[in-house]
Amino acid sequence: MSEQEQNKTGEQGQKSLPDANAGKEKPSKPRSGNRISKIGVLGCLLGLTAIAGVGGLGWKGDQIWRQLPTEAQLMTRVNDALAPSRATHETILVLKAELNDTREQYSRLVSRMDNLNRKLVRLQGSDRSDWLLAEAEYLLRLANQRLLTMRDVKSAMTLLSQADQLLITVDEYGLFPVRQALAEDIAALKAVERFDLEGTWLKLNALMGRIEKLPLLPPNGFKPDQPESQTEEVLASEDTWQQHLETSALETWHAFTGQFRIRTDNHEAVTALLPPSEELYLRQNLRLMLEQAQLALLQGQEKLYQTSLANAQSWLQTWFLNTGPEITAVHSQLSALQQVTILQDLPDISRSVVALKGYVDDLAEQRLPVTPASTEKTSENSKPGTAESSEAGQ
Template identity: 35%
Template structure:
């Protein structure tokens, strides 16, 4: 076999640099993939970091909001508790008011039920009881004899209109009490009070001339008429000189007679104090008149009369009239002995209670009879 044919059948030789180039491309692919993966991992980490920062800010904001809400809730809770307490208090008050109104409604209902069962006689007896209460109040508290007498007489007239024979003991006692009041001397408290007011006004009108002054009895100066006659009898310069000496001595020396009591002199301040003192004494007497206190009334008028005698001139016309008025007022009795007029009221109360009991028993009897009739009908 020729050599050329055997050489022609051998494969072609492969170059070494082509084989090496063909083996590097997977490495580049792996490198690119690793780089892409690193970039993706870095981007993902960056996003996670941003998310973490946002989450941290959100948590901080939530904590601050939570604290603010806690504070607000604390304040709101206290306010709500106060409002609830106020509402509970108001609710309790409303409950008490409703309970009171309910009791009042029940009471009114009972009164109306009782009023419907009353007769004309019951109404007249109730009116007489009211008049007797008024009479006792006028006499015992106000000490008004005239008003108490008028109330007793009106009550007797009302009882006379009733057809109840059980009021005979009440009217009998009323007759005794009316007679006892008529036997008393009525005290005109209004008149006494007005007279004392007039006396106080007269005290305010007193002037300085009404006070004890240097013209009081037992007081005189040395310049009297006898000395002037003796001076005129002496002739010449000696008489004139003597007259001048006596005039000078009369202005310096004062002679008083001690055979009569001497009243003290008053200054303007003392005179004002005296008037005020008299006014207070008479106002005390007015208070005693209104209260019906005889001892206080007499003591006040006695002190006022003594003050007038000690500090004022009895020859003054106003003082004379004032003293006479006080003497007349001191004779009045402002606290007469009052009788007891409560017995008639007690008798009438007993009669009203008896009629009420009889009415209840009659009503119960009627109800029992009605029940029995219903039972028979059934």
Template identity: 30%
Template sequence: MSETDLPKEHLDTVLETPEPIPSKPAKSRGNGLALLALLLGAAGVAVGGWGVWQLRNLQSGHQQQVGQLQDIDAQTQVLKQNQQLLATRLGTLPGADELEDRRRLVAQLQGDQQRLSERLETVLGASRQDWRLAEAEHLLRLASLRLSALQDINSASALVQGADEILREQDDPGAFAAREQLAKSLAALRSVEQPDRTGLFLQLGALRDQAITLTALAPEYEDKGGSLLGLTSPGDASDSHWAQWWDQISHYIRIDFSADKDIRPILAGQSLTQVRLALSLALEQAQWAALNGEAKVYSQALAEARNVLQSNFNQDNPQSKALDERLQALVNQPVSVVTPDLALSLSSLQAYLERRHAPAEKPAVQAKQEAPQ
């Protein structure tokens, strides 16, 4: 039913009677408005903070863009300077003709340098070969000197072998004759036995030390008859003046009417040192002769040493007997050799050196003769 259908009186009553307003809902509405205001304030603060943060981000981005723009500007300036420098250099570059001339000059210089290096290498190589050949000649001279002065077969063989090695390194057919003579000299040297002079010297030195210790002299004369020419009788006292005198003189004089062997002189008291000295000097002379290859002096010195030993020392003593046998064995040891002559090898090498230098000297002589006066 609508308002038009209500009775008029009832409608006026309704319009005239106001509805009461409750007090409690009004208080709740005020609290809601305060809460809404707080929420709106908080939202405003948040919006303001967010706006400040965005502003700062925008300022930072702007500063970065400004820095990048400055870097780009600096790079642009560097590029402009490089372009200007390049343009300046391009303006100073030579032309194609000048570049071609310079290329030909560089090629010519490189060729001259290469030819100079080859010539220098050739000259140095020839100098090295000449030095080596001169060394070979020096080795041969030294080998000849050692043979003539010291009779040193081993050292001479090593020196000749070294000279042959130098000629072999040359690989020159012209050195065939020189190498042939060197081979003959080497064969002659190797066929000669080198005497052990050092061994002989040491053995004789050992015998000298042994001779110093010899003390067994030749036995003295002993009168076993008891009297001499009837001057004394067996009944006389042994301590008589005549007996004492005869005992002293018997050391110097021997009278033996039935002697059937060689009687050697009696040594004086101080003669033991003299005999040792004589024997030592004879052995020392033999040592010198052994080192210097003097066969005659060596034999004479050993014969003198044996003579001193046999004449003054007791041959029945084992030490004297062993020393005499050792000296007899050393007498037969060789101390000198017949050395081959290296003159042919040296002359052959010198002839090769002359032939080697002759072609280099001949053009110089011809040029000097053909030069205008």
């Protein structure tokens, strides 16, 4: 019980007791006890109020705590909130990689355009020395071809001299080794023992032109005593039947004896004579022999050249009439042509063209721009996966 209740109970008890001391005077009580009891009551009220407030706060806190989300819910909300930003970051990385690829492609395109521009400028004729060098290289190659295929030392010498004049016109210090090799090739050609190749070829060609004029061996081996023109004149002058009969008998005899061949100029075995219709074959075969000699002359085949001329002479002696100035001149010319030595030791004149080709290639490499070596590395680093890893490291 509280102090107030105890005080009240004591007061009631005191009233119920008989007033034994009624006649006596009551002593006066001090006022301090009443004050203490009031303070205690006030303290109890304040304590109760505090307890009630603390309980209300606890209940309210419990309600608030129950309304708060769990940790998993918080993480889910955080992930949901960060998902758009992550997608945006990945998109940015992909766009950066594409931008790097576009820059590399642009740089390569610019480099190619520069190369094409320089080539176009040279093709338009701005660099005259390139044309002169190309022409000199063509002349050197042509000289080698003439010497190897036609064995024409004179033409090869002329072509090398023309190429040297073109190199003098270019007037570049780097051409010194080329001109030195060209001078060595010219000196080697000058040391070759020359013969008149063109003159020999023309002589053979002239002989082929005279084949149609050469007389073939007659089928009967001799000429008739009286030509047909004289027989016609006799018939015109003497118109008797006796003369006419005699002339007819003579013509019949000549036709009969014309079917035989009588040779008295040698003691060799008699070979069968071709009929007159084969005259074209005889002349054409002789022409082919001389053409074979011309081809061997151009190719430098000494044995084939001599064999072809010997066959031509044998063919003339067998199937043509070997009397008269025409056939005698042909035999003498063939004998003179057989005395010509066509076999020559030709030098190698390819040093100059090889040196000039190397100079032109080096000049082209110096003029064209070189692609940087870091292009491939940059293209590898520009891949999306690499870009993401670099961004993640930062």
